[in-house]
Amino acid sequence: MLAFAAVILYALALRRQRMGLAIASALLYLAAALCKEIFVPLPLIFFAMSRKKYLIPQIVAGIVYAVLASRSSARTPRPTTSW
Numbered sequence: 810m811l812a813f814a815a816v817i818l819y820a821l822a823l824r825r826q827r828m829g830l831a832i833a834s835a836l837l838y839l840a841a842a843l844c845k846e847i848f849v850p851l852p853l854i855f856f857a858m859s860r861k862k863y864l865i866p867q868i869v870a871g872i873v874y875a876v877l878a879s880r881s882s883a884r885t886p887r888p889t890t891s892w
Contacts, residue, residue, distance in 0.1 A: 811841035812848045822863050835866030842874045849874065 815837035822830035841848040852867040 811837050811844065812851055815841060815851065816854065819863070819867075828863070828866075831863040832866045835870040838867060839870040839874055842870075843877065846878075 815834045818830050818834035818837060822828070822834060838848070838851055841851070849871070852864065852871055856864060
């Protein structure tokens with residue numbers, strides 16, 4: 810649902826030429842990517858649809874996701890084997 814809402818808001822941002830809608834779309838994209846990693850490449854769809862100026866919030870959200878994902882993987886304890 811979050812990814813679907815992100816796509817709709819992004820389309821509205823393009824039609825109405827509103828950066829605020831693009832930012833809201835980026836926040837929804839970030840939430841969708843944090844919930845389910847399958848949505849990480851979603852900005853590629855936006856890239857195909859769009860004017861490049863409205864991709865800036867999506868790119869920032871992607872960078873935030875990458876930072877958060879790398880921090881959480883660094884904190885995940887590795888299983889130890891006790892043979």
